[in-house]
Amino acid sequence: MRKISFTILFIAVLNLIGSVKASEKVIFKIDIKKDIGSTTWLYIQKGFEEALEKEADVILIHMNTYGGEVAYADSIRTKILNASLPVYVFIDNNAASAGALISIACDKIFMRPGASIGAATVVNQTGEQMPDKYQSYMRATMRATAEAQGRDTIIRGNDTIFRWKRDPLIAEAMVDERTVVPNLIDSGKTLTFTALEAQKYGYCEGIAASIDELITENLGIESYKLINFRPTVIDNIKGFLMSSVFQGILIMLIIGGIYFELQTPGVGFPLAIAITAALLYFAPLYIEGLAANWEILMFIIGLILLVLEIFVIPGFGIAGISGIVLIIAGLTLSLLENVNFDFKPVETGGIGKALLTVTAGITLGFALVLYLSAKIGTKGLLKNIALNTNLEKEAGYVAVPMEHKALVGKRGTARTDLRPSGKVSIEGSVYDAVSESGFISKDTAVEVIRYEMGQLYVLAIPQNP
Secondary structure, eight states: OOHHHHHHHHHHHHHHHHHHHHHHHEEEEEEEEOBHHHHHHHHHHHHHHHHHHHSSSEEEEEEEEEHHHHHHHHHHHHHHOOSSSSOOOOEEEEEEEHHHHHHHHSEEEEEEEEOOEOOOOBBBSSSBBBOOOHHHHHHHHHHHHHHOOOOEEEEEEEEEEEEEESOOHHHHHTTTTTTOOOTOOOOOOOOEEEEHHHHHHTSSSOOOOSSIIIIIIIOOOOOEEEEEOOOOOOHHHHHHTTTTHHHHHHHHHHHHHHHHHHTSSSOOHHHHHHHHHHHHHHHHHTTTOOHHHHHHHHHHHHHHHHHHHHHHHHSSSSHHHHHHHHHHHHHHTSSSOBBBBBBBTTTTTTHHHHHHHHHHHHHHHHHHHHHHHHHTSSSSSTTTSSSSOOOOOGTTTOOOOOOOGGTTOOEESSSSSSSSSSEEEHHHHHHHHEEEOOOOOOTTTTEEEEEEEEEEEEEEOOOOO
């Protein structure tokens, strides 16, 4: 009887534990607390994959950023909008510029008291506002992201009203100071919301002082398991190497290294730089599955064709043009998520971004080559790379050895047939020589008539009958 009671109790405990675990929600948290770029894009990609593996119920982005590269922000935005799991964001102080775009893409926005969201005007590296064509793209992207959240249907009496969950005009006002939102902001000011303002106008679902308060109070989840995405050192290194700026620099080094190697005899330092840059360019892309074997092979074949055009094939034709096309294609395709020649997985604008990165790198590479070509041997760190000594004749420097000039006027015999070049024997020594009188047969008597550019010139001596 006791055994039966113990068994029933044990089964009841297991059922209780199982029911507790079944009600426990899994929250997967990804931190974005740096400038938006290749590293944060890598975090999002790996984090979303890990969240699915951990069977998470919600993905929570913990954000504090002043912005970053629009291209990577757009990739993150697209990833969030197409996610199979609900994605929430907790703005812990700042979601400016690219951070605002990512936040608006999330299903729910939560903010810490005192936090802000907005100021999404596109600027360059120095903080200056970019031309209107860039602002136009950002305005449309912000509007489209807000529209993607859909509308609420409100029924008032016999009237049905459709109201945006996140007003697209407000999203546009975060980019363009010319946008006017009635009863909110006048023309001439770029919109930035505080936490309370964002909540009032539908750009924040709740305010919380901590992650725990957000989950328990705002989401109403009493039992949860919080899993943090922890990037590795390798992730950070790959993120840095995959930065569009760094990739452009690597392309510059590849082009510059190859050029200077072709201008110097032997194999040296420029080639080592070009090879190292190529490895750093392709290695992280290959590891991430972006660069396929055939794309790398395309780049290598392009280099071979270009070298053949320069050193083997006269002129500049099909081989050279084909080499340049294959080099650009190999570098560009390695940046895309295409599967062979299927470009459906490639995000909108991805091809243009990749091509821009490659062409900008090549252009800057040629500019660097021209600059360094003019500076080498003149001043600074490049002063000692080139030979600066002037080989003046007065200092005893000559282009060719002059000791053979003493042979002018002397006589000898043809050691070999001269057709017109061959060898002659003069005073027991053998020299290379060129006939000035056409063919000279072996053992014919000759006379050295002149010595120019390191070469003896001879005439046949007429034989007496």
